[in-house]
Amino acid sequence: MTWTFSSDLAAYLTAARPAVAAQPVVNTQLLTVMASLERLGPGAFGSGEPLFGWWTGPDGRVEGAAIRTPPYPLLIGALPPEAVRALGAALAREPRLTGIGALNARRGDAEVLAAAWGRPTEVTEELRLYRLAGLLAPDPVPQGRSRRATGADLPLLREWFAAFHREAGIPAAVPDGLLLDRISYGGTLLWEDGGGPVSMAGFHRPQSRASRVGPVYTPPAHRGRGYGAAITHAVSEAAYAAGAEEVLLFTDLANPTSNALYLRLGYTPVEDRAELVLA
Numbered sequence: 001m002t003w004t005f006s007s008d009l010a011a012y013l014t015a016a017r018p019a020v021a022a023q024p025v026v027n028t029q030l031l032t033v034m035a036s037l038e039r040l041g042p043g044a045f046g047s048g049e050p051l052f053g054w055w056t057g058p059d060g061r062v063e064g065a066a067i068r069t070p071p072y073p074l075l076i077g078a079l080p081p082e083a084v085r086a087l088g089a090a091l092a093r094e095p096r097l098t099g100i101g102a103l104n105a106r107r108g109d110a111e112v113l114a115a116a117w118g119r120p121t122e123v124t125e126e127l128r129l130y131r132l133a134g135l136l137a138p139d140p141v142p143q144g145r146s147r148r149a150t151g152a153d154l155p156l157l158r159e160w161f162a163a164f165h166r167e168a169g170i171p172a173a174v175p176d177g178l179l180l181d182r183i184s185y186g187g188t189l190l191w192e193d194g195g196g197p198v199s200m201a202g203f204h205r206p207q208s209r210a211s212r213v214g215p216v217y218t219p220p221a222h223r224g225r226g227y228g229a230a231i232t233h234a235v236s237e238a239a240y241a242a243g244a245e246e247v248l249l250f251t252d253l254a255n256p257t258s259n260a261l262y263l264r265l266g267y268t269p270v271e272d273r274a275e276l277v278l279a
Helices: 009-021 028-040 081-093 107-117 151-168 178-185 227-241 256-264
Strands: 003-007 053-054 061-070 074-077 102-106 121-132 143-147 188-193 195-202 208-215 246-252 268-278
Touching: 003 009, 003 081, 003 188, 009 028, 009 053, 028 074, 028 178, 028 208, 028 246, 061 081, 061 107, 074 107, 081 107, 081 208, 102 107, 107 268, 143 227, 151 178, 151 195, 151 208, 178 188, 188 227, 195 227, 208 227, 227 246, 227 256, 246 256, 246 268, 256 268
Parallel strands: 074 102, 208 246
Antiparallel strands: 003 053, 053 061, 061 074, 102 268, 121 246, 121 268, 143 188, 188 195, 195 208
């Protein structure tokens, strides 16, 4: 039983993808990051070199994985308990992990890792994963309509993605390559009212028949009018139309408004995750 760490994307995909894809709901983030790196290259999320890790169990099969694309935290997928404990030990001694200062893991795993890290940590964000059990229309439906973003919307998408990241405390801009990739498959929708866009939502290409919605963003001047619910409903339908059988999304548990909204649209809780940083 062992962790393998590498900067070799091809080796990582060969070793880890079958195990990650076997649990597409709880591994949704890993799957979309892997797909973006495969499609756009190791610089898809920024200039830092990605780090890949996979856990091989006692029978020689890979049973879980992790990935870091700087400046984002180490993203840890579904793991067996012994892999979580071994990763905690590796955080304290593995040279390739010495520069890591933040983790994103399932809540129970995050607690084990925090105890094993041997350094003071704090939880900076708690997230809840939802899956769509049956899509419900927003009530009331606001004025306006949805449309797919096009290349002409790139300046607006830059602005709104950046604003979403600032509000969410995400320490990175979204490269144009990722925005253009979303446009290429119709993965960003805009809600228009009064002659212009008032809200935005995106969805990731389906991976193993699962697609994750996000981000959902409405500028402050347009909030409180139902646009967020309407664009989330539209983008959920678009994810199904793109071939998804499972439609997923994450919310910040500190935001009761968004959690209540998604419940009203038919999303149901799956599990919670936590982001830890060194204190």
